[in-house]
Amino acid sequence: MLENIPASTTTSANNRPPDGACGMCGTKTVPFLRPSFLDIEARWIAPASFCLCCLNKREEEEKIRRKQKAIDEAFQNSRMSLRFKERTFENFVIEPNTQKAYEIALRFHPQKNGLLFLGACGVGKTHLAAAIANREIGETPTLFISCPEFLLELRDGISRKKRDYFSLFDMARKVRLLILDDVGAEKTSEWVQETLFVLINHRYEHMLPTLFTTNCSLEELEERIGKRSTSRMVEMCRCIQMNGEDWRIRQRQQNKESLYGR
Numbered sequence: 001m002l003e004n005i006p007a008s009t010t011t012s013a014n015n016r017p018p019d020g021a022c023g024m025c026g027t028k029t030v031p032f033l034r035p036s037f038l039d040i041e042a043r044w045i046a047p048a049s050f051c052l053c054c055l056n057k058r059e060e061e062e063k064i065r066r067k068q069k070a071i072d073e074a075f076q077n078s079r080m081s082l083r084f085k086e087r088t089f090e091n092f093v094i095e096p097n098t099q100k101a102y103e104i105a106l107r108f109h110p111q112k113n114g115l116l117f118l119g120a121c122g123v124g125k126t127h128l129a130a131a132i133a134n135r136e137i138g139e140t141p142t143l144f145i146s147c148p149e150f151l152l153e154l155r156d157g158i159s160r161k162k163r164d165y166f167s168l169f170d171m172a173r174k175v176r177l178l179i180l181d182d183v184g185a186e187k188t189s190e191w192v193q194e195t196l197f198v199l200i201n202h203r204y205e206h207m208l209p210t211l212f213t214t215n216c217s218l219e220e221l222e223e224r225i226g227k228r229s230t231s232r233m234v235e236m237c238r239c240i241q242m243n244g245e246d247w248r249i250r251q252r253q254q255n256k257e258s259l260y261g262r
Contacts, residue, residue: 020047024050025054029048079145080133084144089102093124097244116234124244126213129211133179144179150180176209177210177211178209183216183225184215185214188225
């Protein structure tokens with residue numbers, strides 16, 4: 001740290017503060033003589049505690065620490081599970097049936113558009129959605145949540161009269177990037193349809209980027225969440241049909257064959 005030498009100190013060489021040493025690397029640091037200016041007398045400035053090289057290094061390390069802290073907090077706020085934090089574009093297994101979906105997801109940017117991944121269970125819809133979330137978290141306010149879980153928390157909060165239930169719904173409405181996984185998997189009801197419509201319609205009107213994944217076809221979505229919501233999802237999103245085998249079952253079968261032989 002720089003310290004001012006008392007004003008009574010003269011500028012003679014005899015009153016020059018002793019040399020110092022960098023607290024990190026031990027490099028010699030020397031005092032600095034501030035010249036006189038107008039009626040302000042010259043004054044010696046004590047040697048710095050760190051050399052310029054180490055000071056810059058400390059500042060860079062502090063920037064990295066603050067950024068990592070922000071990313072950690074962003075992951076916590078995003079509600080990403082530990083399993084989905086591991087889903088990246090690098091570990092996504094690309095196959096002929098998923099090549100196009102992969103390329104579209106890779107080029108996605110949280111602007112005004114969204115994506116709707118449709119397909120059977122286990123074809124990689126959630127993996128791609130999570131890969132987008134993992135790339136954006138720390139840069140874009142993101143919320144990743146399964147639709148059944150989201151609705152269950154809302155219903156539980158209402159029934160228990162919890163004050164924080166509305167904060168989750170408000171966050172889903174206003175967060176810059178919302179990823180709603182497994183839409184249509186929840187038990188349908190009038191309350192479910194109206195709740196999802198309010199959410200989807202708000203994001204539709206404010207042109208907020210939203211990603212959806214579903215095991216349903218568009219016709220099945222209309223039956224489960226309503227035509228109004230489905231219509232807006234189709235307009236606000238690029239619809240991506242994904243086909244293929246359930247990779248979980250296939251992986252289990254491969255592991256079994258590897259263990260016991262064919």
